[in-house]
Amino acid sequence: MMDHFVIEGGIPLSGTIACSGAKNSALPLMAAALLTEGVTVLNNIPDLQDIRTMAMVLRVIGADVRFDNGRLTIDCSHCNFWEAPYELVRKMRASFYVLGPLIARFRQAKVSLPGGCALGPRPVDLHLKAMEQLGCDISIEDGYAIATVEKLIGTHIHLDIPSVGATGNIMMTASLAEGKTVIDNAACEPDIVDLADMLKAMGANIEGAGTRYVEINGVKGLHPVEWTVIPDRIEAGTYLIAAAATSGTLTLTHCRTDHIGALLNKLGKTGVDVDSNLDSVSIDATDRKLKALDITTEVYPGFPTDLQAPWTVMMCMAVGDSIIKETIYPERFTHVQELLRLGTRITKKLNSICIEGVDRLKGASIMCSDIRAGAAMVVAGLVADGQSKILRIYHMDRGYEGMEEKLSSLGANIRRVSE
Ligand code: EPZ
Helix, strand or coil, X not given: CCCEXXXXXXXXXXXXXECCECHHHHHHHHHHHHHCCCEEEEECCCCCHHHHHHHHHHHHXXXXXXXXXXXXXXXXXXXXXXXXXXXXXXXXXXXXXXXXHHXXXXXXXXXXXXCCCCCCCCCCHHHHHHHHHCCCEEEEECCEEEEECCCCECCEEECCCCCHHHXXXXXXXXXXXXXXXXXXXXXXXXXXXXXXXXXHHCCCEEECECECEEEEECCCCCCCCEEECCECHHHHHHHHHHHHHCCCEEEEECCCHHHCHHHXXXXXXXXXXXXXXXXXXXXXXCCCCCECCCEEECCCCCECHHHHHHHHHHHHCCECEEXXXXXXXXXXXXXXXXXXXXXXXXXXXXXXXXXXXXXXCECCEEECCCHHHHHHHHHHHHHCECEEEEECCHHHHHHCCCHHHHHHHCCCEEEEECC
């Protein structure tokens, strides 16, 4: 079944919504449950397809996983299998997060390599190299990474790129290795801090998470905990951008504004009024034209690549020209061709796009190619005059909890049509 959204655009958003739990924190936390032989409880889990996919991966490994109203119970006492199959990993790359925990727990793992992706090349070489440095033998057979190790021994790991996934995988494996592991040029994303904090509550010894230099002293064992996932900063950013692009207002609650500092700063510079507390923020973009503003995507705390596509739509509605430079995924511009169908003026050059602001967009049928490009399609539909049909919204169900309910509560005219 392929659902689509029908949106009657041109209505400024207005109202208050609460942020959901962060998908990109929840996924590694679920994998971390494999490090214990007990029952881990995770709260504030968003009801998303990606969470269900990770639950399937854990079940294949032998975990008993239950989801009830934002609360996930993961019983890993009977895990007895160390494989993550292609059928699941190809649906969601974050399945690769089980590599580190499987190696730590079973001293072996067989995890499918993720393969192609709409964002452009997304290799996992840094994950594999790091596991080798910790003592693993790694081979590639039939599209699977196969790891075996007798003894995991702490070491100094320099990441050529501060990869979020590799940093997470290393922290999980090194927590149960012998001796000290250092990650230098580690990722600093809030998801990494959330994972480190949960691992510490489980008994791990980790220092420096959230900085470029993380030190992990291996321990003998970890115990299960109950943990609450941090708010989703990308979901928060998406709705703030949607409200600004529609010349609307929005109050977000249950968020962490210190995780979206770069966005709030840029929003302010486009002329949007921003009023923030630590866990809530209100913006007002009514009765004004937004100023065009250049952005460059960067690792945290810079402007996130995951908000680049929605930001593109907002800049289409600004006065003047702006440039977006993508430094994390140089080919992450699949949204551009779709947006051109609405009357936008965007040209692409290498890893940048140049956007000429226009007065209005006209609704059309457009397709989602990944979660965040999809978010851009929805924002475009909300902005464009007349009706837009947003196709392939299974991408939205992967990453945005209750999207149409949240947007409807803000006054948007959006409905889901099941084909
Ligand atoms: C995480 O992916 C997020 N996913 C992505 O969000 C996000 O876009 C990305 O970080 C960047 O912020 C999850 O957290 C589940 P990386 P991840 O490893 O960990 C290169 C969404 O829509 N690289 O930090 O896979 C890589 O190609 C998703 O929610 C290597 O070269 O990202 C990229 O250019 C999309 N070799 C850069 O590093 C490796 O072994 C950063 O990737 C690993 C990464």
